[in-house]
Amino acid sequence: MGASDYAVRCALIVSEFLNYCVVLAGAFVLSAVLCRLIMSARLMDGPSAAHKVQKDEVPSSGGLGFVLAAALVLAPTLGMDASGDVLVLGAGMLGLLFIGLVDDRSDMNAKVKLVLQLAVILSMAWFGVRAEVIEPGFEKVRDFGLVGGLVFSTAWFLLLTNAVNFMDGSNGMAMGLAMFACMGFAGVFGFVGEWELLALSLAAVGALAGFLVWNLPGRLFAGDAGSLAVGGLLGGLSLLLVKSRPDLVFIPPILVSPFLVDVLLTLNYRVRRGENLFVAHRDHVYQLGLKPPLEMKHWQVAIGHWMIAANCAALAFAATIIGYVAPLVIFAGVTLLGCWMHIRIRRAAIAVGIDQADKQLAEPDTAN
Numbered sequence: 001m002g003a004s005d006y007a008v009r010c011a012l013i014v015s016e017f018l019n020y021c022v023v024l025a026g027a028f029v030l031s032a033v034l035c036r037l038i039m040s041a042r043l044m045d046g047p048s049a050a051h052k053v054q055k056d057e058v059p060s061s062g063g064l065g066f067v068l069a070a071a072l073v074l075a076p077t078l079g080m081d082a083s084g085d086v087l088v089l090g091a092g093m094l095g096l097l098f099i100g101l102v103d104d105r106s107d108m109n110a111k112v113k114l115v116l117q118l119a120v121i122l123s124m125a126w127f128g129v130r131a132e133v134i135e136p137g138f139e140k141v142r143d144f145g146l147v148g149g150l151v152f153s154t155a156w157f158l159l160l161t162n163a164v165n166f167m168d169g170s171n172g173m174a175m176g177l178a179m180f181a182c183m184g185f186a187g188v189f190g191f192v193g194e195w196e197l198l199a200l201s202l203a204a205v206g207a208l209a210g211f212l213v214w215n216l217p218g219r220l221f222a223g224d225a226g227s228l229a230v231g232g233l234l235g236g237l238s239l240l241l242v243k244s245r246p247d248l249v250f251i252p253p254i255l256v257s258p259f260l261v262d263v264l265l266t267l268n269y270r271v272r273r274g275e276n277l278f279v280a281h282r283d284h285v286y287q288l289g290l291k292p293p294l295e296m297k298h299w300q301v302a303i304g305h306w307m308i309a310a311n312c313a314a315l316a317f318a319a320t321i322i323g324y325v326a327p328l329v330i331f332a333g334v335t336l337l338g339c340w341m342h343i344r345i346r347r348a349a350i351a352v353g354i355d356q357a358d359k360q361l362a363e364p365d366t367a368n
Helices: 003-041 063-081 084-106 110-127 145-167 173-192 195-215 225-242 252-254 257-272 298-322 326-352 354-359
Strands: 133-137 140-143
Touching: 003 063, 003 195, 063 084, 063 145, 063 195, 084 110, 084 195, 084 225, 110 145, 110 225, 133 326, 145 173, 145 225, 145 257, 173 195, 173 225, 173 252, 173 257, 173 298, 195 225, 225 252, 252 257, 252 298, 252 326, 257 298, 257 326, 298 326
Parallel strands: none
Antiparallel strands: 133 140
C-alpha cells in the first residue's frame, strides 16, 4: 500500500468516526430539546395507580421525544441505504410507541395492550427481524426454521418489551439500563462490522442520554410510549445481532440481564404468592430501596443499577472479542450472580418487612 493510499484510508476512517460522533452528539442534543418541548405540552402522569409512588402529576410520554430524536438523526445518516431489517424495526418501534401513547392517555386494559403488542411484534418478526439459527457453543448449530424462528423471536420481543415496561418505575433507572445496553450493542456491532446497526445503537445511546437529563431528576417520565419502544429496540437489536452472528446468541442476554433477572424472579415470587400477574405492583427488588424504612433517593437506585449494566456491557464486549465459549460462560456467570444478589436482597427485605412496607406506610415523595 502506497503512502497516498494509506492517507486516503486514514481519512475515510476519521470521516466515519466523526460521522458516528455526530450521530451520538446530535441525538443527545435533539433528544434533550424535544423532551423539554414535551414537558411543555403537559401530558401528565398522575399518582392514581397503586404501583406509582409520586405524589404529584409529572409530564410523561417522554419516549416520544427521544424516539423522534433518534429517528431524525438517523434519517440523513442512513438515508435510502437503510436495510429492510432496520426499516422494519423502526416501523415496529413506532407501532409500540403509538400503543404506549394510547395507554399513557387512556389507561388501556392490560390484556388488550398485550394483544396489540403481539400484533406489532409478530409483524416485525414476519418481515425479517428474527433469528432462525443459533450457535450456542461447542460447534453446535441449531436451525429452527421459519416457524421456530418466528416463535423464538416473538417470545424474545414480548419478554423484552414487557421487561422494560415493568422496570420503568424509578427515575432514571430503566432508561439508564437501556442506554448502557445500547452502548454494549454499539461496541459489539462495531467489532463485528455491522455499521448500520452501530449507528442505530449510538443514536439510541445519545437519545436516551438526552432524555435522562430530565428523567433522572424526575421532571419527565418515559411513559409506556418510551418503555415499549425501547423494549422493542433492545429486542430488535438482539435478534439482528444473532441473525448476523449466530455464535453470539448469548451476548444479548448478557446485555439485558439487569432487566431479565429482576423481572423473571419477581414474576416467580408473585406466582408463588398467588397474585394476579395483570395487576400493577411494587414488588420488584429495585423498588424495595424506595420503600420505608430505607427510602433511598431515586438517583441512588439508578446509579447502582447503572453500575451493574455498565459491567454487563463490558463483559459482553469482552465475550465478543474472546469468542468460542466465552459468551456462554460469561452469560452463565452473570445470570447466577444476578440471581444470587436478587434472592439475597429479597430474603433480607422479607425478614424486616420492607416488601410489605408500601401496604402499611405512606409512600415516598418522588418517583417515575
